[in-house]
Structure formats: C-alpha cells, structure tokens
Amino acid sequence: MLIDGKGINQEQLDLITNEQVTNKSKIGLENNINSAYVDEAAQIIGKVSGNPKVIVDVGGGSAKNIASSLLQKIGCDVITINNDLEKSSRGPDPTSDQLDELVSKSKDVDIGFAFDLDADRLVVVKNGKKLSSDSTLGLGVAKALELGCKNFVLSLDTSISIEKYIKKKGGTVFRSKVGEVNVIEKIVETQSCAGGEGSSGGFIFPDFNFCRDGILTSGLIVSLMRKDEFSDVLNLMEKYHQIREKIEVGLEYQEKILKNLFDILKEKYRNLQTLDGIKVIVDEDSWFLIRKSNTENIIRISTESNSLEDARNIHLQTKELVKQSYEQIK
Structure with a gap:
C-alpha cells in the first residue's frame, strides 16, 4: 500500500484500517492501466553496449514481461524462466531459495536475475553462483x-x-x-x-x-x-560473512529479554546502539544485531565479520546469550 509514492508506516496503516470509514457508492471492476514504467526506467538507465546476455527468473510473479521488456529496451538479449504466473520451479522468495535452475542456466549467459512475487526483491546470479x-x-x-x-x-x-x-x-x-x-x-x-x-x-x-x-x-x-x-x-x-537466524521467543518476553541483554552487553562492549534492538560493534569489521519482532514469536540475530570463524563464534555466543536470557525470564 502506497501514499504519495511511498510505502506506508505502521501509524498510517493503523489509521487506514481502524479509523477510516467510507461509504461504498458502487461495486465493480475497472481496468484502465497505461504504464510508462519501462520507458521511464530505460531513460534513467540508458543504453548498454555489447548486447549482454541476461537470464531472468520471474518466479511466477509480477515481473512477468516487464523485467524482460526493460532489459531488452536497454540493449540486452533476454531469456526468461518461470514466466508462468500459475507455477514456478522454486519458492516465492529468491533470497532464501537455492535458485537451482537459474544458477545452472546462468553459466551460459553474462548475468542472471531472480525476482520475488511483487518484484521488489532482487537476487543476482553470476558465473553459476548465487550472490548474497x-x-x-x-x-x-x-x-x-x-x-x-x-x-x-x-x-x-x-x-x-x-x-x-x-x-x-x-x-x-x-x-x-x-x-x-x-x-x-x-x-x-x-x-x-x-x-x-x-x-x-x-x-x-x-x-x-x-x-x-x-x-x-x-x-x-x-x-x-x-x-x-x-x-x-x-x-x-x-x-565479509553474514549469518542471520531466528529464535522462537514469545512476544510477551521479547522486551524483557532485550532489556536484560542490554544490561549484560554494556558491561562487555563499549559501542552499543539501540536504534532498532541492540546492535553491538565488536570491532571495525565485526558486529551483531539482536531485534525483536512486533508481530511474530521470534527474535532475530544478525552477525557479520570479515572472518568466517569470527562470524560463527560471535553468532553462536550471541545465540546462547539470547537463549539463556529467555530461560531466566520466562
């Protein structure tokens, strides 16, 4: 849902769903769409040289025809897969799916792209490898x-x-x-x-x-x-190496757990940020973030480091800390 071309925030959503009352004068269906999306996007991008070969994994979603039309307009040779709105060889979210078909076929082209159902998420595949x-x-x-x-x-x-x-x-x-x-x-x-x-x-x-x-x-x-x-x-x-994980925690405990974790972490680390959950800057190349969910029974942990071993160790320690705090509080 958009207002003034921007996605709405929670406050606006609550206002729309809880307080707005409208009188329905009629019920019907009207199709009157004349989109200039492809032309306007092509103007932003400009022409590309060399006629690059691109494979597009539509994922059975709304990128159908639009993505290939744009890429062709800017000068690409385009192949599409999963272009049927009723079926797809992979899941709806390309960030979590292995994208096996796209990865395999991308070895014969310059680059590959996978979209989610509403085409706001994009995953890049290059040389037979799915990028983060x-x-x-x-x-x-x-x-x-x-x-x-x-x-x-x-x-x-x-x-x-x-x-x-x-x-x-x-x-x-x-x-x-x-x-x-x-x-x-x-x-x-x-x-x-x-x-x-x-x-x-x-x-x-x-x-x-x-x-x-x-x-x-x-x-x-x-x-x-x-x-x-x-x-x-x-x-x-x-x-750099990132690890992301969800831990099941009841909604009623999440705020208490974060408060408890902050008290523990501030004794060990000097750089803590509380803009959104608790983000700890371990050093200039390593950090971890603990966030609650406002709608699900989960706490999210994200970790990054320029050392895979350090990322794993930091993540494991953080995960255990969250679990211990949960056991103490519940």
Whole structure:
C-alpha cells in the first residue's frame, strides 16, 4: 500500500484500517492501466553496449514481461524462466531459495536475475553462483555513486562492506531501522540520493520511485556490469560473512529479554546502539544485531565479520546469550 509514492508506516496503516470509514457508492471492476514504467526506467538507465546476455527468473510473479521488456529496451538479449504466473520451479522468495535452475542456466549467459512475487526483491546470479542479497544493494549503490550520489541510507542490518565502499568513494552513510518504510523515511529526512536493505535484496532510488524496485535495479546493475566498479564492490563484499537466524521467543518476553541483554552487553562492549534492538560493534569489521519482532514469536540475530570463524563464534555466543536470557525470564 502506497501514499504519495511511498510505502506506508505502521501509524498510517493503523489509521487506514481502524479509523477510516467510507461509504461504498458502487461495486465493480475497472481496468484502465497505461504504464510508462519501462520507458521511464530505460531513460534513467540508458543504453548498454555489447548486447549482454541476461537470464531472468520471474518466479511466477509480477515481473512477468516487464523485467524482460526493460532489459531488452536497454540493449540486452533476454531469456526468461518461470514466466508462468500459475507455477514456478522454486519458492516465492529468491533470497532464501537455492535458485537451482537459474544458477545452472546462468553459466551460459553474462548475468542472471531472480525476482520475488511483487518484484521488489532482487537476487543476482553470476558465473553459476548465487550472490548474497546484500550484493544486490551493493551493486545498486555502486551505480548510484557513478551517477553522482553522495548521501545514502542503509538499514541497520546491512553489510558494513557497503558502508566502507561508500565512504571510500567519498560518500556519507546514514543508518535507519530495519524495514523498507524506515529506510524511505530516513532518505526523506536526510535528503539522501539512494539506499536500501541488504537483508532483503532491496535497492531504493528516489529519483525514480520511493520503493524497493528489483526491476529497475536489474537494469542499473547490467549497465554497471562491464565497469571496474562492478567487480570492485563485489570483491570487497566477498571478504565479509553474514549469518542471520531466528529464535522462537514469545512476544510477551521479547522486551524483557532485550532489556536484560542490554544490561549484560554494556558491561562487555563499549559501542552499543539501540536504534532498532541492540546492535553491538565488536570491532571495525565485526558486529551483531539482536531485534525483536512486533508481530511474530521470534527474535532475530544478525552477525557479520570479515572472518568466517569470527562470524560463527560471535553468532553462536550471541545465540546462547539470547537463549539463556529467555530461560531466566520466562
């Protein structure tokens, strides 16, 4: 649901669902859509050279026809799979699916893209390898920097490697709470040029729209593919390792657990952030984030380090700490 071209926040949703009363004058169905999306997106991206070969995994969703039309318009040779709205060889969320068919077929093309059902999430596949969801955002950011962007908003759980890349290029990073709406609100507040959520493979480019837009992002990434920035940002990101996990915790205990954890963690670490849950900066290359859910019986743990062993150790210790706190409180 959108208002003024932006996703709505919880306060707006509550107002719409709980307080708004409308009188229905008639009930019917009307189709009157004349979209200029492809033409306008192509103007933002521009033409790409070399007729790159691209495979698009629609996933049985709304990217059907639109993604391939855009990529063809900017100069790509496009193959599509899972283009049937009624069936798909993989699950609806490309960030969590192995994307076996796309990975296999991507070895014969320059790049592959997988979309979720509403095409806001995008996963990139290159040389037979599925890239992380953070890589989608990293590549979008690299393109935005090329276009002259300087200020960016990243969700709190986005890879530190993207922040380092932005700063290396002379840009500024603002952090927001996790969630598309929170990123967008921070973009508006800071007048930033772009941003997104690494965890969801979502890039936001306000010059085009105030939403995660996987289709636009796929075109932007193709236009960057044969430039040094493409490999530069991926090489930096490959040095970092992320682990994300959910732990079942009753809603009624989550706030108490976070308070207990904060009291424990502040004795061990100097750099704690409480913008959204508890984020602990272990060192310049390592961090972990503990967040509650407002709607589910889970606590989310995210961990990152430039050492896989360190990431695993930090994550395991954090997970055990959450479980111990839960046992003490319940």
